[in-house]
Amino acid sequence: MTTLTMKVNGKTRTGDAEGRTLLVQFLRDELELTGTHVGCDTSQCGACVVHVNGKPVKSCTMFANEADGAEIVTIEGQAAEDGTLTAVQQAFQDHHGLQCGFCTPGMVMSATALLKENPKPTEADIRHYLEGNICRCTGYHNIIKAIYAASGQDVSSIAAE
Amino acid sequence: MYNFEFVKPGSVAEAVAALKDEEAQPLSGGQTLIPTMKQRLNMPGTLVSLTGIPELVGVSADGGTLTIGGATTHAQVAAEATAYPALAALAGNIGDPAVRNRGTIGGSLANNDPAACYPSAALASGATIVTNVREIAADDYFQGMFTTALDEGEIITGVKFPTPEKANYQKFEQPASRFALTGVFVAKYADGVRVAVTGASEEGVFRWTEAEAALSSNFSADAVDGLTASADGLIGDLHGTPEYRANLIKVLTKRAVAAAA
Ligand SMILES: Cc1cc2nc3c(=O)[nH]c(=O)nc-3n(C[C@H](O)[C@H](O)[C@H](O)COP(=O)(O)OP(=O)(O)OC[C@H]3O[C@@H](n4cnc5c(N)ncnc54)[C@H](O)[C@@H]3O)c2cc1C
Ligand code: FES
Ligand code: FES
Numbered sequence: 332m333t334t335l336t337m338k339v340n341g342k343t344r345t346g347d348a349e350g351r352t353l354l355v356q357f358l359r360d361e362l363e364l365t366g367t368h369v370g371c372d373t374s375q376c377g378a379c380v381v382h383v384n385g386k387p388v389k390s391c392t393m394f395a396n397e398a399d400g401a402e403i404v405t406i407e408g409q410a411a412e413d414g415t416l417t418a419v420q421q422a423f424q425d426h427h428g429l430q431c432g433f434c435t436p437g438m439v440m441s442a443t444a445l446l447k448e449n450p451k452p453t454e455a456d457i458r459h460y461l462e463g464n465i466c467r468c469t470g471y472h473n474i475i476k477a478i479y480a481a482s483g484q485d486v487s488s489i490a491a492e
Numbered sequence: 493m494y495n496f497e498f499v500k501p502g503s504v505a506e507a508v509a510a511l512k513d514e515e516a517q518p519l520s521g522g523q524t525l526i527p528t529m530k531q532r533l534n535m536p537g538t539l540v541s542l543t544g545i546p547e548l549v550g551v552s553a554d555g556g557t558l559t560i561g562g563a564t565t566h567a568q569v570a571a572e573a574t575a576y577p578a579l580a581a582l583a584g585n586i587g588d589p590a591v592r593n594r595g596t597i598g599g600s601l602a603n604n605d606p607a608a609c610y611p612s613a614a615l616a617s618g619a620t621i622v623t624n625v626r627e628i629a630a631d632d633y634f635q636g637m638f639t640t641a642l643d644e645g646e647i648i649t650g651v652k653f654p655t656p657e658k659a660n661y662q663k664f665e666q667p668a669s670r671f672a673l674t675g676v677f678v679a680k681y682a683d684g685v686r687v688a689v690t691g692a693s694e695e696g697v698f699r700w701t702e703a704e705a706a707l708s709s710n711f712s713a714d715a716v717d718g719l720t721a722s723a724d725g726l727i728g729d730l731h732g733t734p735e736y737r738a739n740l741i742k743v744l745t746k747r748a749v750a751a752a753a
Contacts, residue, residue: 350498396498463588
């Protein structure tokens with residue numbers, strides 16, 4: 332066991348990890364931040380996406396030890412203390428970008444990273460960026476719409492079906 | 493996953509020393525190694541992380557050569573390999589953004605997955621694989637599926653790509669994994685054209701020499717028309733027969749030449 336220290340959602344947090352402890356296990360089991368989900372555990376689905384030093388990564392495919400000293404942002408770090416949602420979160424609600432919600436933490440973290448890199452993405456840019464995020468419910472269209480709306484663009488230009 | 497010791501050295505020399513232990517193995521982006529460890533296909537006693545070694549990271553262009561550090565991520569290559577646009581484009585289409593933020597060129601070349609993208613770029617460019625002990629020409633480096641010229645404990649510190657006059661990579665994606673069902677990298681240099689094929693052969697990446705000869709005398713998609721890639725030794729699986737892959741090799745070569753020209 333080693334003791335790791337990270338800045339998680341702006342707060343310094345410490346916890347113990349074995350060599351094999353995955354970042355997602357550290358966040359969920361050690362720090363009790365269970366908003367980050369494990370959908371597949373095989374690097375395919377993206378439910379576990381968090382930001383490490385500002386970049387989206389699959390936390391099921393990174394060892395916690397690799398994140399020692401890093402800045403981590405998770406879904407819990409999105410809404411303000413008073414519950415006010417971010418533009419991306421609000422747009423997911425407004426455009427029905429979720430059904431069961433299991434993929435949503437990863438979708439929101441990927442979408443937020445996309446809009447930071449590319450503030451006015453096209454529909455094709457959004458679909459390409461979400462290649463590693465799988466949703467079993469929505470059929471994606473409302474997710475794409477939500478992200479397009481969150482970027483401040485007019486969603487009526489996106490096909491309805 | 494079986495447990496292991498985790499060490500994170502700050503220099504190549506320390507990493508090489510840590511890898512002297514027979515049970516030790518390098519860890520780069522972990523995008524291949526972690527999944528195989530979860531399946532218990534791999535059980536190192538110690539993982540030596542290469543992600544904290546500044547000398548292994550970076551992209552630099554100098555006098556017709558693009559040099560990429562062994563632990564440079566796909567995302568960084570996509571953003572910074574402007575001297576070699578076809579290579580930057582290849583890196584920017586590996587997996588998805590999260591995979592590209594962790595996965596590295598050294599890990600990809602060390603693994604030599606028969607469906608990986610980078611091996612085709614290295615072979616088509618006549619790249620040089622630089623390790624902590626020597627330099628290996630791409631033609632000698634790839635030795636069949638998941639097999640390379642690397643010795644135990646040897647680490648890839650960088651890759652040198654001669655920058656071509658024209659080049660293009662065409663990847664026909666396997667729709668589930670998004671690896672290359674077949675991929676073709678074409679690179680044109682002053683002294684000739686090289687064509688490397690990934691995803692298709694039981695032996696991993698290989699050069700299509702007939703197409704190289706035809707394209708070296710006439711760099712146009714039509715030059716490949718009269719050729720047929722052989723289906724002998726090609727992969728047959730539920731995604732495609734050997735004959736299907738053989739046809740893809742020709743189609744993708746033509747597309748790559750058309751896009752590069
Ligand atoms: C969802 C998903 C999609 C993917 N899609 C693609 C794709 O489309 N195309 C593609 O090409 N790849 C794809 N990959 C693989 C990806 O590119 C990996 O990043 C890459 O194959 C391995 O690089 P790594 O840095 O993650 O290596 P690791 O997983 O850390 O290591 C892989 C192997 O190489 C060894 N190693 C690592 N670095 C070195 C070094 N410097 N010297 C010597 N040995 C070393 C390790 O010991 C290990 O055996 C995908 C992966 C995932 C998870
Ligand atoms: S749980 Fe990490 S990618 Fe699915
Ligand atoms: S909303 Fe159910 S998986 Fe996406």
